[in-house]
Amino acid sequence: MARQRLNRKELYKNIILIFLIFLSLILFFRLWFGNWIWSYNADPAGKSFFGLFDASSKSEPVSAEDIIMPKQLILTGGGKRRILEKGTDKFSECYNALIDLSGQIGEGESKPVPATEEEFAAALKSFSVFLDFGSAYGKEFLSMVGGDDLPATATQYILLTPGDRVIQKVNVYIKDYSTGGIYKLVSEIPSSALTELIDAHISADSAGNIPFAFELGFDKARQQEATEISHNILLDSYITMGLTDENVDTVSVSVPRLFAEITDNPSASDRIVSLFGFTPTSTRRFVEKDDVTTFVNKNGTIKFSHSGVLEYIAENEGVSVTDGADGAGTRALGNIYSLIQNIMIDSGIGETQLHIASDLYGITNRSGSTVINIDYLINGKPVTIVDDGKTVHPISITLENGKIVSYKHYVYSFRTEGERVSTSSMIKAVDLLYSQFENSADSVTVLDLYKSYVHTVGGDTQILWCAKIKDLSDTTIIRE
Amino acid sequence: MHWTRVKTILILVFLVIDIVLLSSIIMTSYTAPTIDATMIEDTISILGRNNIKTDKSVIPTAIQRMGMVELRNAWTDNDKAASVLTGGDASKTVSFSGNEFYFTDPAPVSVPVSKDGYKQAFENMGIYADSNFIEISGSSVSAKQSIGNSVIFETGISAETAENGGIASASGYWILFDGEGSISTKTAAQLTPITSVLINFTENPYRNPVGEEITLIETGYSLGNVYRDTVHKLVSVIPAYKISCASGSYFMYDAMTGDFLYANINNEIMY
Numbered sequence: 001m002a003r004q005r006l007n008r009k010e011l012y013k014n015i016i017l018i019f020l021i022f023l024s025l026i027l028f029f030r031l032w033f034g035n036w037i038w039s040y041n042a043d044p045a046g047k048s049f050f051g052l053f054d055a056s057s058k059s060e061p062v063s064a065e066d067i068i069m070p071k072q073l074i075l076t077g078g079g080k081r082r083i084l085e086k087g088t089d090k091f092s093e094c095y096n097a098l099i100d101l102s103g104q105i106g107e108g109e110s111k112p113v114p115a116t117e118e119e120f121a122a123a124l125k126s127f128s129v130f131l132d133f134g135s136a137y138g139k140e141f142l143s144m145v146g147g148d149d150l151p152a153t154a155t156q157y158i159l160l161t162p163g164d165r166v167i168q169k170v171n172v173y174i175k176d177y178s179t180g181g182i183y184k185l186v187s188e189i190p191s192s193a194l195t196e197l198i199d200a201h202i203s204a205d206s207a208g209n210i211p212f213a214f215e216l217g218f219d220k221a222r223q224q225e226a227t228e229i230s231h232n233i234l235l236d237s238y239i240t241m242g243l244t245d246e247n248v249d250t251v252s253v254s255v256p257r258l259f260a261e262i263t264d265n266p267s268a269s270d271r272i273v274s275l276f277g278f279t280p281t282s283t284r285r286f287v288e289k290d291d292v293t294t295f296v297n298k299n300g301t302i303k304f305s306h307s308g309v310l311e312y313i314a315e316n317e318g319v320s321v322t323d324g325a326d327g328a329g330t331r332a333l334g335n336i337y338s339l340i341q342n343i344m345i346d347s348g349i350g351e352t353q354l355h356i357a358s359d360l361y362g363i364t365n366r367s368g369s370t371v372i373n374i375d376y377l378i379n380g381k382p383v384t385i386v387d388d389g390k391t392v393h394p395i396s397i398t399l400e401n402g403k404i405v406s407y408k409h410y411v412y413s414f415r416t417e418g419e420r421v422s423t424s425s426m427i428k429a430v431d432l433l434y435s436q437f438e439n440s441a442d443s444v445t446v447l448d449l450y451k452s453y454v455h456t457v458g459g460d461t462q463i464l465w466c467a468k469i470k471d472l473s474d475t476t477i478i479r480e
Numbered sequence: 481m482h483w484t485r486v487k488t489i490l491i492l493v494f495l496v497i498d499i500v501l502l503s504s505i506i507m508t509s510y511t512a513p514t515i516d517a518t519m520i521e522d523t524i525s526i527l528g529r530n531n532i533k534t535d536k537s538v539i540p541t542a543i544q545r546m547g548m549v550e551l552r553n554a555w556t557d558n559d560k561a562a563s564v565l566t567g568g569d570a571s572k573t574v575s576f577s578g579n580e581f582y583f584t585d586p587a588p589v590s591v592p593v594s595k596d597g598y599k600q601a602f603e604n605m606g607i608y609a610d611s612n613f614i615e616i617s618g619s620s621v622s623a624k625q626s627i628g629n630s631v632i633f634e635t636g637i638s639a640e641t642a643e644n645g646g647i648a649s650a651s652g653y654w655i656l657f658d659g660e661g662s663i664s665t666k667t668a669a670q671l672t673p674i675t676s677v678l679i680n681f682t683e684n685p686y687r688n689p690v691g692e693e694i695t696l697i698e699t700g701y702s703l704g705n706v707y708r709d710t711v712h713k714l715v716s717v718i719p720a721y722k723i724s725c726a727s728g729s730y731f732m733y734d735a736m737t738g739d740f741l742y743a744n745i746n747n748e749i750m751y
Contacts, residue, residue, distance in 0.1 A: 013484070013487045017487055017491050020497075023494075024498050027501035027505060028501060030505060031504055281548070281669075282736055284548065284717075285550060286714060286715060288713070289556060289711065289712070
């Protein structure tokens with residue numbers, strides 16, 4: 001009995017001793033680290049770079065290869081032509097197969113040699129895969145086609161076509177964006193591999209008649225003809241001219257709830273402002289009369305509006321997206337993509353398909369500022385925003401010396417509604433464009449012509465033809 | 481030595497350690513640390529070398545713990561602000577200019593001429609002032625807006641009284657509270673010592689380089705250098721040091737980071 005009492009006493013002693021040891025450890029850490037944890041001086045500006053790589057960031061760093069993708073692949077073969085748009089399953093399948101082959105592009109002894117426009121045009125009309133990036137990319141982004149070894153400084157178009165019957169290797173043509181010159185490189189890819197890839201992706205029902213603008217002569221200036229069509233409008237040679245109508249899915253657009261409840265949901269907004277290097281505990285918050293919430297600290301301001309617009313303006317240096325080392329351009333782009341995707345995730349939307357709408361070369365070397373416009377890509381089609389009567393890109397970023405100094409993002413989620421609407425053919429769109437510019441005194445050069453989901457802020461979303469016109473910063477919407 | 485005895489000794493040792501640690505934490509939490517005299521002497525010496533005079537009695541030695549505060553403003557639109565200020569009495573008038581209001585009452589209710597009397601009179605206008613921050617000077621009454629024991633430097637009202645002591649007119653900028661949840665304080669932390677801020681002050685581009693005399697240093701809250709002149713539904717105020725000079729100029733510093741916010745030189749805001 002006495003022994004049992006003794007054992008119980010020892011047990012109590014053990015419990016008390018363990019409790020006191022734990023308590024002393026907790027108190028010690030509280031005393032030693034407490035003030036450091038809560039000190040305002042621990043941050044505040046120093047987090048500007050690390051904000052992008054904060055542990056709470058959910059998007060993995062994005063590699064340039066995952067971002068720099070063609071806007072569309074145009075496959076030609078056997079008298080048929082097929083367009084695969086980025087964001088569709090068929091595109092991914094075909095593009096991944098091309099990536100697998102691309103490792104053999106720079107492996108041979110062959111050096112790029114100049115080629116003629118006629119040779120390029122002939123190759124386009126034969127068995128070929130035409131990669132249209134939609135914008136010009138600097139060679140630092142184009143590791144797929146040899147990167148630094150490329151003679152061109154930037155390119156928008158790359159063409160792969162089976163070589164002659166003797167060598168039986170794929171020819172790669174690269175069109176220099178700056179000079180318009182064309183370079184040809186004989187790769188180590190067997191011609192048969194490319195032919196098989198084209199055959200596999202051109203189905204029996206592929207359209208036989210999707211001519212390029214140059215095949216119809218729309219890229220050359222002509223005299224006024226007897227028809228009423230004015231030919232002071234030139235199309236880029238490689239715009240494809242679909243001759244038939246197409247059915248397209250309709251989408252609805254919604255603003256994440258976060259933007260309507262920003263004052264009641266500080267944790268989500270704190271996560272977003274942290275991405276721009278703001279420390280929530282020392283960032284002031286103001287809600288204006290029109291419900292725009294503004295976060296202010298010495299690094300700048302971030303505004304959230306109820307219409308889903310997130311806007312950052314740097315006060316001092318801005319948010320660094322590169323450390324200036326080799327490959328700074330690709331690193332900057334990867335960090336920008338992570339930033340965008342983290343905002344989409346923290347807004348409750350999730351990762352979204354994006355497409356770079358700006359020419360992208362020498363972004364870290366250019367003096368002055370560089371604007372990078374990025375579009376959402378829904379069902380393979382870019383989204384255009386109409387805000388206060390002006391067409392804008394969903395995401396617009398201004399970089400100065402490798403730092404983001406302004407950032408404007410229409411944070412929207414998109415839902416395919418299950419309905420399909422008929423859209424007019426490209427030929428009809430070209431006619432409408434001619435009408436729109438018929439009184440224009442100057443010649444108009446259309447760089448791109450594409451269908452876009454056009455969303456009016458506070459209004460509806462329509463699928464419309466849009467044009468990218470040389471020397472015009474705004475997207476031109478073609479309306480009937 | 482028996483193991484059981486060792487345990488007893490260890491329990492006593494850890495008990496003493498825990499008591500010491502706990503009292504240490506309580507002391508640091510409830511006692512503001514102070515700046516030592518040598519530091520203040522050195523700071524005055526550096527200020528002197530930069531043509532800035534001050535007396536050591538002007539420099540607060542306690543380093544306070546304060547945090548940013550968010551205030552929900554019932555002044556969401558001028559109509560709502562007017563209804564708060566007049567209490568729905570149509571005979572009273574209110575006009576607005578920026579974030580300032582001008583209030584008149586042609587028949588003010590009599591008020592006892594005391595701080596508590598005016599505190600009640602202001603409360604009837606939706607203005608909750610602490611009687612410690614109400615000043616009466618002849619027929620004029622002024623009030624500063626406060627959070628706890630600290631004033632907000634940019635807000636405040638001044639009023640003129642009628643013969644019966646009632647408030648005949650009032651003007652100023654006041655963040656109107658709208659019941660519970662109007663004030664929320666973020667985590668408090670130890671402020672930057674004023675000596676560090678004074679060292680920064682020697683490099684302030686707006687101070688008179690020929691000579692400046694610091695006459696008063698106050699700790700309170702500031703709206704900062706932005707959005708001072710517009711009304712917001714929600715306003716953040718940050719702990720701040722206001723350094724006032726004999727010339728009439730004053731300089732506002734963020735007391736959390738030590739950063740310069742703005743200066744008021746001859747009634748002109750510079751930042």
